[in-house]
Amino acid sequence: MTALESPTTMHEALVHEHSAHNYHPLPVVVADAEGAWVTDVEGRRLLDCLAGYSALNFGHRHPALVAAAHHQLDRVTLTSRAFGNDQLGPFCAELAALLGKQMVLPMNTGAEAVESGIKVARKWGYEVKGVPADRARIVVMADGFHGRTTTIVGFSTDPDARAGFGPFTPGFDVVPYGNAHALAAAMTPETVAVLVEPVQGEAGVVVPAPEFLPAVRRICDAHGALMIADEVQSGLGRTGHLLATRGAGTDADVYLLGKALGGGILPLSAVVADADVLGVLRPGQHGSTFGGNPLACAVGRAVIDLLADGRLLARAGALGSHLREGLDELVGRGVVAVRTAGLWAGVDVDPRLGDGRAVSEAMARRGVLVKDTHGSTVRLSPPLVVGSDELDLAVDALRGALSELDA
The missing domain is CATH 3.40.640.10 (Type I PLP-dependent aspartate aminotransferase-like (Major domain))
Known part of the structure; x- marks a missing residue:
């Protein structure tokens, strides 16, 4: 199989031919997911820091939610x-x-x-x-x-x-x-x-x-x-x-x-x-x-x-502070400004390095999924079940993406 015939490329070709072109997704095709992680059709594991634009607040396939769905399906x-x-x-x-x-x-x-x-x-x-x-x-x-x-x-x-x-x-x-x-x-x-x-x-x-x-x-x-x-x-x-x-x-x-x-x-x-x-x-x-x-x-x-019971809410607040601390360290180092609300962040990247799409693609290559919006802004909204070490991984991926684009 050549690079042009990779599973990702084949899936993208089908979508391009048969799906209306109302989205411009990153070159990632997800086949499996659990918690804060997804696995693509080529077997790569990636940290999901978009969480379906907050639709996946509780992560992929949360056991309590899947159990409720299975029970009702029957x-x-x-x-x-x-x-x-x-x-x-x-x-x-x-x-x-x-x-x-x-x-x-x-x-x-x-x-x-x-x-x-x-x-x-x-x-x-x-x-x-x-x-x-x-x-x-x-x-x-x-x-x-x-x-x-x-x-x-x-x-x-x-x-x-x-x-x-x-x-x-x-x-x-x-x-x-x-x-x-x-x-x-x-x-x-x-x-x-x-x-x-x-x-x-x-x-x-x-x-x-x-x-x-x-x-x-x-x-x-x-x-x-x-x-x-x-x-x-x-x-x-x-x-x-x-x-x-x-x-x-x-x-x-x-x-x-x-x-x-x-x-x-x-x-x-x-x-x-x-x-x-x-x-x-x-x-x-x-x-x-x-x-x-x-x-x-x-x-x-x-x-x-x-x-x-409020435990997930408290967790989101605490982890949001942790995420903010990591992102603040990048201000002046490729990041112009950071805005956060709990586990939700908008990161304005120096437009001289590239737009938000370029940053998102570079982060995906480093195993972290985020999404751009409005030019040079990147959004992070990881699931509330994410861990502090995983948030550190996301910040490290952003740091690496900025360095790559600045090279």
Whole structure:
């Protein structure tokens, strides 16, 4: 077999020929995985420091999550919401209790959770706040990322996400992230909600000033609007807190969850709020064939069990500090800036050395998987089960990649 006929090359050729070209993956083809490690089709072991953009917070094939999935697979996997199933009620009750809210709307993907949150906010605005029909407005943040549906990309400020997909849904006002004064100025009597990421992941793990999220809360209260926190990436332990919003000392009216909620096994998302918000939905007004299916709910319940005692959250906080210490040592040595929130880091590389893609490829050659975003920024989001020695390995791989590019 020649290099051109390697297993990796053959798999990439099949994808290139038969899969839509909506991704530009690193030249790694994973065949097996466990914990924080993956094995590719050529037998190489690599440390996964992306963890499915936080979908794999508990690592690959966590035994408790796999056991829950296997048990449910032997019973029933899907009923649709035309009938009940014995996992839906307990899942909703347990997730609501975990977050201290009253109701849960289960969906599948993060984008569905965001779309559902938008629909709920508008309906709440008309029925509860009294906004005139079809006049509801939602304030969103520049450089935010909430998914890929047409409504969501319509208020994106990323040209790659937006260009070529119009016309777009009206009703959104964009303000600079982290700017409470701009947010306050954008509020009107027709504003029904503010949609905010407590940490902007896709933008490069951008962490706002400590006073920003509490200010969002106060502004929403002053204008009678809902605060909607998109915690699809930041929630469920990633930042060392159950919710990054709570870690910032405040509470949202509506939480949007996804990714890690499905344990890295299957899609599961949710809108979580009190009954005075989610209670505006009535039969026939919103739904999903797979939303709340028993297989997803069984895995979701196992995820809730893993989070309930707080040990993983504390671990993420402690390991996040360890990771930050290692990354800080590289500032001025090929790294321009580092931003962290728990076990989540955005690393801005000196653009003179190369872009984030070049750094990610060089790290993959050293056995560590990360992903670039927005030019020269590299993101790290290792699973919460990673060890401190493995984080040291990741920092060493970054150091080596920078040295290679500087040669």
